[in-house]
Amino acid sequence: MPDRQRADARRNYARILAVAEQEVAAHGADASLERIARLAGVGSATVRRHFPGRRALLQAVFSERIESLCAHAESLTEAPEPRAALLEWLGALTDYSASARGMAEALAQDGLDDPSHESACAVVLARGLEPLLRRAAEAGAVARDVTAGDLLALVTGIALATEGRPEAAVEARRLLELTIRGVSPEGLAGKRTGEAAATRV
Template sequence: MTGQRSDARRNYAHILAVAEAEVAAQGAHASLERIARIAGVGSATVRRHFPTRKALLEAVFEQRVHALCDRARTLCGERDSRAALVEWLRELLAYSLAARGLADVLSYQPLEDEAAQESCAAVIGAAGALLLRKAIDDHAVRADVTIDDLLVLIVGIALATENHTVPAAPADRAFQLVVAGLGAPGT
């Protein structure tokens, strides 16, 4: 965004703020045309800043994703690596339920290009992989579990429960069932 004119930076920030509110209300399928209308710009302006729905959603969730990554790094220092992993997964699920649309962003199939390396899914995956590796090394989690497995489960729980009147209870129940299956043999 550096090198842009000040009005372009203002437009970007305003469109992003409107998009955050719309995605919070409508989820990942919030209308780009409605976002443009509320922001007082043309749909071409929205598409110039965010060429795809995925690009818009990635921008909307960037701060939340970075907070989750910071949390993963903090939890890596915990003695109980399994508990740290489970706590981080619970926080990821809570974010996914509170921030409608985040699960959709995480469920996109990563592309095999450099841009995908900075996607929300790739960044979350890398952060979670650190916690998972430590738990596996400590024999606290089954060795055949991958971070992709865990993200599929969390995204699935979030998507399956996000439209419930109160999604937290069924999401927590499903999460508890998932966590029970993480144990290393003999634990």
């Protein structure tokens, strides 16, 4: 009987997750847990047994893509141009966060400094980002006081601001590039000297 119960639990988990992915894609992070349970053909208690809260559900929905983004970050750690590698990864994160409904909200809900959420989307992404950021800082391509949390917050804000727009990913990438470039024309930016110039992204 225990083996059968475990098999049933695995099937329920897979069914709930499949429905949750569809519902989050359609309704974003506010997808109804009760509706997910109904469409999956299980009780609300079963959903909550597998996913204690909305955060846990969102982490599961986006876990595969998070792992892919982290693998992409790892593949860039030996790239010859640290700045280009960092910007390529930030662009990939921006594209996905803006095009996958609920992703930005999942990142916004996560606390990077909360040790009780070691598997949170933002925590996992920060770990993947940190080597790229460290190399860029060592190369003088980014200010040394910039943190992985800062960059994730930046991308999250852009994704939240563009969510629901017809060309959300395109607009989000434009805003990311604008942020990196700066909003002041070069002639009005003033002279940059020494470390201030060297550490600008």
